[in-house]
Amino acid sequence: MKKLSFLNKIIYFINVVVALALLLSFVLPYLPPKTFAVLSVLNLGVSLLIMLNILLALYWLIRVKRQFVLSFLVLLIGYISYGSLYKFSSSKDIENEDNFKVMNYNVRLFNLYEWIKEDAIETKIVDLIKTEAPDILSVQEYHPHKDINLSFFKYKFEKLSGKKTKYGQAIFSQFPIINSGSIEFPNTGNNAIFADVVKGNDTMRVYNIHLESLHINADVESLKNEDSERLLKRIGSTFKMQQFQTELFLIHKEQCKYKMIICGDFNNTAFSYVYKKIKGDLQDTFKEAGSGFGRTYNFKFFPVRIDFVFADEAFQINGFKSYTEQFSDHFPIMTTLALKE
CATH class of the missing domain: 3.60.10.10 (Endonuclease/exonuclease/phosphatase)
Structure with a gap:
């Protein structure tokens, strides 16, 4: 952090907030809204949080900064738990007479x-x-x-x-x-x-x-x-x-x-x-x-x-x-x- 410029320190602070918000959202499917109603609002923004973390990870990676690890690890946890937000190709298109x-x-x-x-x-x-x-x-x-x-x-x-x-x-x-x-x-x-x-x-x-x-x-x-x-x-x-x-x-x-x-x-x-x-x-x-x-x-x-x-x-x-x-x-x-x- 000491080697970061003032602007990059602000960006990293935002990165921490966005990464923690995404990490928290991965827990929400296990928390009943009747008990955690306000937190459940994060459900609606998961797609945005994922895209922001991808952009922030790329930002640090292009600059060869180790700060990219934060968003990368959170995204990896999400991928292992829920799969990819975007599917690059259809895995199935099978002809069957019983379809x-x-x-x-x-x-x-x-x-x-x-x-x-x-x-x-x-x-x-x-x-x-x-x-x-x-x-x-x-x-x-x-x-x-x-x-x-x-x-x-x-x-x-x-x-x-x-x-x-x-x-x-x-x-x-x-x-x-x-x-x-x-x-x-x-x-x-x-x-x-x-x-x-x-x-x-x-x-x-x-x-x-x-x-x-x-x-x-x-x-x-x-x-x-x-x-x-x-x-x-x-x-x-x-x-x-x-x-x-x-x-x-x-x-x-x-x-x-x-x-x-x-x-x-x-x-x-x-x-x-x-x-x-x-x-x-x-x-x-x-x-x-x-x-x-x-x-x-x-x-x-x-x-x-x-x-x-x-x-x-x-x-x-x-x-x-x-x-x-x-x-x-x-x-x-x-x-x-x-x-x-």
Whole structure:
């Protein structure tokens, strides 16, 4: 430190803070938000913290300074514990006659309130789904818009709420649905639904989960105008609700004896407590077969992955696709699965 210039001492101080914040974030999936609500806010910034630590490590490395070791070691711990933030190539793209595709998409009410200033967004969403032809479609913030026609799916289950504007979650399927239902979350329009789907001689349970929203504007400029203390308390409160909703879901999940696929918008990242609890021993299809950042939410300054498709060990994961079409504040994701023999 003595040999560092004044500017580099300031940069190293920032480096220490950023590295410690990232190190702390690696512990958060094990800490329930009900007890550590404020700390849980770090979940949302893990991607940014990783990128900052990479930049700082490169900064010191270019200058041949041993200070690069700090961020390097923290990043190494993160890589060993959680894998890479960025996947350089898809590990799987396997053709199989038993393949079927599962898409998850938060459609944001099909742009009912014209958040996106573009004509016929609802039609473009439907066209995208029809072109990609998933066999099972899990939709959050679904709204039975008059111009929406998803009749190319043979079966569906939807659970709607709201007095004037009906909205909720839906599952569409090309395979027969023999049972379905909803897990109600108190004091919110969010919930989880399920459909038991028959493919050949096998019955699969498909869950569609929509955890409590953070109600954060994706525009950073808008965030600057919010009171930071109030924002942190609101996010902490939301994380507590997400934990409670997750506990309700897990009670229901434990009673299921079928092969299982879990889709949803968790409104939280892969570094969160709720992600860890819901995933359990299931496979994260992006980690198994995806590439890139796997970004699913349109946040301007760093990639955020808050939408997921999990599959249990009965499934072979033969592919994963992330989309960039901006017809919602979320991007759809789709995985290709096959039942193991």
